[in-house]
Amino acid sequence: MPVLIVKNIPVEGPGTIEDFLKDKGIPYTILELSKGKQITDTGEYSHLIVMGGPMAVYEMDRYAYLRQETDLIKDFIGRGKAVLGVCLGAQMVAHCLGARVYPGDVKEVGWYKVDITPDGMEDEVFSTIAIDGKPFAEVFQWHGDTFDL
Numbered sequence: 001m002p003v004l005i006v007k008n009i010p011v012e013g014p015g016t017i018e019d020f021l022k023d024k025g026i027p028y029t030i031l032e033l034s035k036g037k038q039i040t041d042t043g044e045y046s047h048l049i050v051m052g053g054p055m056a057v058y059e060m061d062r063y064a065y066l067r068q069e070t071d072l073i074k075d076f077i078g079r080g081k082a083v084l085g086v087c088l089g090a091q092m093v094a095h096c097l098g099a100r101v102y103p104g105d106v107k108e109v110g111w112y113k114v115d116i117t118p119d120g121m122e123d124e125v126f127s128t129i130a131i132d133g134k135p136f137a138e139v140f141q142w143h144g145d146t147f148d149l
Contacts, residue, residue, distance in 0.1 A: 001046035002027035006069060008034055008053030008088055017049060017086075033065040039072065048076040052087025056145050057094075057101040070096055087143060094147040104146040114139050 003021060005014050007030050014021075014030070021028050029045070031037050034053075042048075050073060060066045073096045076083050085093035091101045116135045120126035129137040 001044065002029055003047045003049060004028070004039065004042070004045040005030045006048070006050045006072065006089070007032050008051055008055070008069075012052045012087070014049065014051060033068050033072075034063070036065075038068075042072065042075050042079070045076075045081070047082045047084070048073065049084045050086065050089030050092055052089060055088060056103075057088075057091045066092070091145060091147055094149070099147045099149060101145060101147040104144055107144040108141045109143075110141065111138050112141050113137070 003026060005017070005028055007013055014028075018028070020026075029039075031039055050069065055063045055066070057066065060070075069092055073083060073085075073092055077093075077096060083093055085091070095101050113136050116126055116130055116137060118135070121130060121135050129139075131137060
């Protein structure tokens with residue numbers, strides 16, 4: 001089954017995620033809801049990946065397509081399918097699961113240490129970003145919003 005990737009703005013594509021899918025021969029579809037594209041049958045997809053963008057969950061009145069995105073995420077979660085959110089996508093997933101999403105106290109722009117859980121260290125993907133086998137990675141971040149878990 002193919003993976004469905006939701007792209008919120010042209011410059012926030014799947015990048016190395018797309019490279020990974022291509023290398024593994026995993027089919028995928030990129031959906032741009034912001035351009036009026038629609039998806040009719042989510043049942044044909046195995047996973048959902050929601051990419052980032054400069055907007056925020058609490059701006060749904062300004063970006064109406066985010067409501068469709070919320071419905072899509074809830075549909076995948078309701079079907080028990082895997083969902084990965086990157087940046088805005090993570091906000092959207094948190095929102096769909098009932099978390100509060102809000103502006104953070106400070107913006108995080110630059111390279112930051114991110115801890116990798118014990119399960120993550122066993123994962124074939126996340127373990128590859130660990131630095132020298134230690135349970136953390138240095139990742140570039142550019143965001144001002146946060147959410148409660």
